Amino acid sequence: MKLSISMALLSSVVCSAAFAANPSYHEQEKLHDIAAAVSPERIEQDITKLVSFGTRHTLSETASDTRGIGAARRWIKAEFDRISEACGGCLEVYYQSEVISGETRIPEPTEVVSVIAVQRGAVDPSRYVIMSGDIDSRVSDVMDATSDAPGANDNASGVAGTLEAARVLSQYEFAGSIVYAALAGEEQGLFGGRIMAEQAQKDGWRIKAVLNNDMIGNIEGINGVVNNTTARIFAEGTRMNETESDARRRRFTGGEVDSPSRNVARYIDWMADRYIPNLDTMVIYRLDRFGRGGHHRPFNDLGYPGVRIMETNENYHRQHQDLRVENGIQYGDTLDGVDFDYAAKLTALNAVSLASMAWAPSPPAEVQIKGAVSPDTTLSWQAPSNAEADLVAGYRIYWRHTDAPNWEFSRDVGKVTEYTLENIVIDNYFFGVASVSQDGFESPVVFPGAAGAFGE
Structure with a gap:
């Protein structure tokens, strides 16, 4: 009995020592400033402008200045250029493209064009963290490139958030580089993400985190829940490119729930707790929603850490739908389905996470x-x-x-x-x-x- 009591006391001492070793967190006032600087009004303006192009389908009009994917990407580039001008040329803004053909959803040769803006780090510029949103939109028929496809939430919200993060973070200088990406071709097969990930690998980019934002503005779920206080972070477990020898070692040492993507997700969750009022993030131990995908996946495929940040309660009546009213239900991804304050909240979460990682060492x-x-x-x-x-x-x-x-x-x-x-x-x-x-x-x-x- 005496031995048991002694062992219990020893265990208590060790456990107490562990808790006592937990340091007090150093509050970063700059991150509070960044979160507060994100503007719902600017995000609303950007989403409204993207919706005004009628459709942003990958196969849509490219010559018009007012309709189609071409007009949308030129406007996005002009916005990044304006942001760069305001910070004294701190962004490198360029188109990134590749002609895709012979695919199920892109049968004829089509130039898939993304817009990239790079804010170079002052200490370690070859280290990157990335925020992305998707330019393109669609209706019920994934090959319908002419019908109106507003794509207000899916995914003008993610592009608007990326633009707004660039406006706010471009006022600061960081140790590592931050990339703001408006990626194309997502609905047709994640092509913009694949093109960017493969080019980054060729160029030797040391990517430490990809924050893919796909639908960050809806708070009214198909399940009847209305909630602006939660968000989801999807993060895969075991790396896609894990070798057989790595898998054997993992069997004995663990690591199934500690991939870089999972620890990036924990990091973002940690940022939400400290810097984003009234937001609780859920880390989902899955690559994406069940059986579905997003633009972080091409980066994951090459072994880069990447997560998807999005709303908690989706409304499928507003996703990939022809504009119509049927049986009293309104279908379509229109502006009235976006909560701009909520989109700003998730944008702020991205901004503080990017800033913290870029100010931190590798x-x-x-x-x-x-x-x-x-x-x-x-x-x-x-x-x-x-x-x-x-x-x-x-x-x-x-x-x-x-x-x-x-x-x-x-x-x-x-x-x-x-x-x-x-x-x-x-x-x-x-x-x-x-x-x-x-x-x-x-x-x-x-x-x-x-x-x-x-x-x-």
């Missing part, structure tokens, strides 16, 4: 762990690059119970490349490491081994 590379048959757990990681040597103040180790969805405990360990957590048994927890900047911004958490690696 997530630690080569994170490893050991501690089998030991009372202690040791983590190690690579020293920061020469470019980031002065940016990094130190590192923070996180751990949680294996059935806990979010990180529970943490400890600041200084500017080292190895640290041992004494009397914290490796078998009982999942672990990770984040980089912390001199002014307290931290990267997403990196789970040890290939399963959690964000790449170089």
Whole structure:
């Protein structure tokens, strides 16, 4: 009995030590300023303008200045150009395109054109975080390129949010680069995302997070729920490009719920709790909605961390529908189905997440762990690059119970490349490491081994 009491007391001490090691979060006033700067009025203006083009179908008119996908993408580029002019040329704005043909939804040669704006980082410009929305719209027949397809929520809301994030964040300078992308060809097969992801890979972009925004303005669900206080973050588990040897290791070390995408999702959820009033985000352990897809998937396919941010309660009467009234039900994706304050709230969530990651150092590379048959757990990681040597103040180790969805405990360990957590048994927890900047911004958490690696 005495032995049992002693062991219980020891366990209590260890647990208390873990909780005591959890540092107080350094509040970032700049992130509050960024969230407050997002304007529902500007988002409404942008969505209204995108709807005014009648249809933005990938196969629609390209010569007109007032109707079709061509007019829409030229207007988007002009807006990015105006934003860049206002910040002294801080954005590199360009079209990115490829001719697609022979596809089920693009049978004839068609130029799929996205609009990209890059805000280069001052310290580590080859490191990128990306926010995206989709330009194109559709009605019931995915091949109908002439009927009116307003696409107010799907997905003028995501493009408007991306433009607004660029307006707000372009007033700041960051360590890493931020990309704002209006991607084309989503409804016809995720072509804009594929083109961008493949080009980024060729160009050696070190992408640490893709925040795909697809439908961020609806609060009235087909389920009868009206709610402007929640949002969903979809994040895949095991990497699409995991090797057989990585899978074998993961079987013994874990990592199924700690892919880079999942830890980016946790990071965004963490930002919502701290900087976006009256918003609770749900991290969904799935690539996307059941059996459906979005423009983060082509990035995931190449191994890049990427998530989908969107409303919680969808209204299928407003998605992919001909404009009509049938049995007393109004169908179609029109302006009256968008809540602009809600779209601004989700845009602000994107903006603070992008800013925090871009101000923070790169997530630690080569994170490893050991501690089998030991009372202690040791983590190690690579020293920061020469470019980031002065940016990094130190590192923070996180751990949680294996059935806990979010990180529970943490400890600041200084500017080292190895640290041992004494009397914290490796078998009982999942672990990770984040980089912390001199002014307290931290990267997403990196789970040890290939399963959690964000790449170089």
